[in-house]
Structure formats: structure tokens, C-alpha cells
Amino acid sequence: MATTPRGGAPRRPRGRPRDDALTARALSVTLDLLVERGWAGLGVEAIAGRTRAGKAALYRRWNTVGEVVRAALTAHPIAVVVPADAPTVAEALDGLLESWQQPLTHRELAAAAVLGSLHTDPDLAAAVQAAVEEPLSRAVAVLADVARRSGRPLEPARLRLLSTVLHALYRQRLASGSGRRHHHPPDVLGVLSTVLLGGDAPVPITGGTVAGA
CATH class of the missing domain: 1.10.357 (Tetracycline Repressor; domain 2)
Incomplete structure (x- = not known):
């Protein structure tokens, strides 16, 4: 978030801005690869290659493949269908x-x-x-x-x-x-x-x- 020092213009945050589209794409790709290869076949190289992003871009967001999986599954939880309007x-x-x-x-x-x-x-x-x-x-x-x-x-x-x-x-x-x-x-x-x-x-x-x- 930009800050405004006294008497000056807004100060921009350091570093490259986060690409939300890339993040969403990486999470979706992670789900795809889990289905196709399983946990044992999942690696940062595979995620980066399918996402068409550098590994550095992924490591700026997550430290481990486990963290990527956690973010992907948390962002896409299962849908549990319960008809709440059922009479009984x-x-x-x-x-x-x-x-x-x-x-x-x-x-x-x-x-x-x-x-x-x-x-x-x-x-x-x-x-x-x-x-x-x-x-x-x-x-x-x-x-x-x-x-x-x-x-x-x-x-x-x-x-x-x-x-x-x-x-x-x-x-x-x-x-x-x-x-x-x-x-x-x-x-x-x-x-x-x-x-x-x-x-x-x-x-x-x-x-x-x-x-x-």
C-alpha cells in the first residue's frame, strides 16, 4: 500500500507488484498436477512449467511445494451439498x-x-x-x-x-x-x-x- 510522507508524493512499495492472475493460475495448475501425478509426482519445476512462470516467481509466493498445495486446496475447498430447506x-x-x-x-x-x-x-x-x-x-x-x-x-x-x-x-x-x-x-x-x-x-x-x- 502506498504511503504519503509529509510534504511529498505517495511513496510506492518496493519490489515488483504481485501478479494475482499468475497466483490463481499456479493454484489451478497445482490441482491439475495433483490429479494427474499425485503428491509424489508434484514438484516446483512441474508447477512452474505448466504455469509458464519462473521458479523464482513461485518462491516469492510460497516456500515449499507443500505450501502451494495448502494454498490451492484452501482456495478450492470441496463442495458439501446439504439441502438446508429439507423438512426433515x-x-x-x-x-x-x-x-x-x-x-x-x-x-x-x-x-x-x-x-x-x-x-x-x-x-x-x-x-x-x-x-x-x-x-x-x-x-x-x-x-x-x-x-x-x-x-x-x-x-x-x-x-x-x-x-x-x-x-x-x-x-x-x-x-x-x-x-x-x-x-x-x-x-x-x-x-x-x-x-x-x-x-x-x-x-x-x-x-x-x-x-x-
Whole structure:
């Protein structure tokens, strides 16, 4: 930001101004390369070459490849679809699980590429926390709000269990690393029904065949 010394013209900041378009392009390229090559095949040379930028330009923005991945995934978090206007929490969950039966999106494939390497770089763990775990937690909060509005609020212990199950189910989805439709085993559906409704009613799943059915 320019400053104005007393009695003088505005003083311009030192150094070359940051090219926001190059930054956005580098982050997009990083996601592409994660999907194509995985974490093990990602390097600053590959990012610079695909971005058509010098390595120095990347190092002015990030110190390590892990930092680039963290920025890329944080800037492009997964989309967790929960129909907040559903009349019941079972129908809201139905909508959520239906979206999880679809093939992995490009962002999900990029996040899946680093799952097995979280222990090697704290930036990767932070990236998954921001791009995956936090959107999932917001989805659980939406489900809890739907439950309150429907007159069947979830007590804290059941809400924590629901969060644990949904996070585990989503991790399983990412671990599949598949561009094909994903099917939930029927025992998972039973667990979710018990968590949400106390086993009073099954949770319907639409838009696909459940494995084993």
C-alpha cells in the first residue's frame, strides 16, 4: 500500500507488484498436477512449467511445494451439498448422501491425492483440514439446524457421533480415488439411521443402487 510522507508524493512499495492472475493460475495448475501425478509426482519445476512462470516467481509466493498445495486446496475447498430447506433431517441426509454417490469431482481428486501423505508435511494436513474437514463440519451444523427446525433436535452426544460417522464415510469416499459412481454399503446406512433417528425409520437413498442390494 502506498504511503504519503509529509510534504511529498505517495511513496510506492518496493519490489515488483504481485501478479494475482499468475497466483490463481499456479493454484489451478497445482490441482491439475495433483490429479494427474499425485503428491509424489508434484514438484516446483512441474508447477512452474505448466504455469509458464519462473521458479523464482513461485518462491516469492510460497516456500515449499507443500505450501502451494495448502494454498490451492484452501482456495478450492470441496463442495458439501446439504439441502438446508429439507423438512426433515432424514431428507437432508438423503440429499447429502446422494451427492456422495456421484463420481469424485476434480477438487476431491486433488484432495484425495494427498491423503496418504499427511504425516509427511504439516502443510498437507492443514490443507485437508481447511478444504475437507471444515466443509464437512459445516455440513453437520446444517443437519443439526434442520433437526432443530423439524422439532427433533439432536443431543450433543448423537451430534458428535453423526459428525464422526460422516467424516469417516467421506474419507472412505476420497480413499476410493474413483471417477466412477460411489455406492454406500447398507450397514453404513443403518448406522446413520440409528444415529439420526434412533432406529425408528430407515434413511432413504435415492439416485443409485446400493451395493449388495
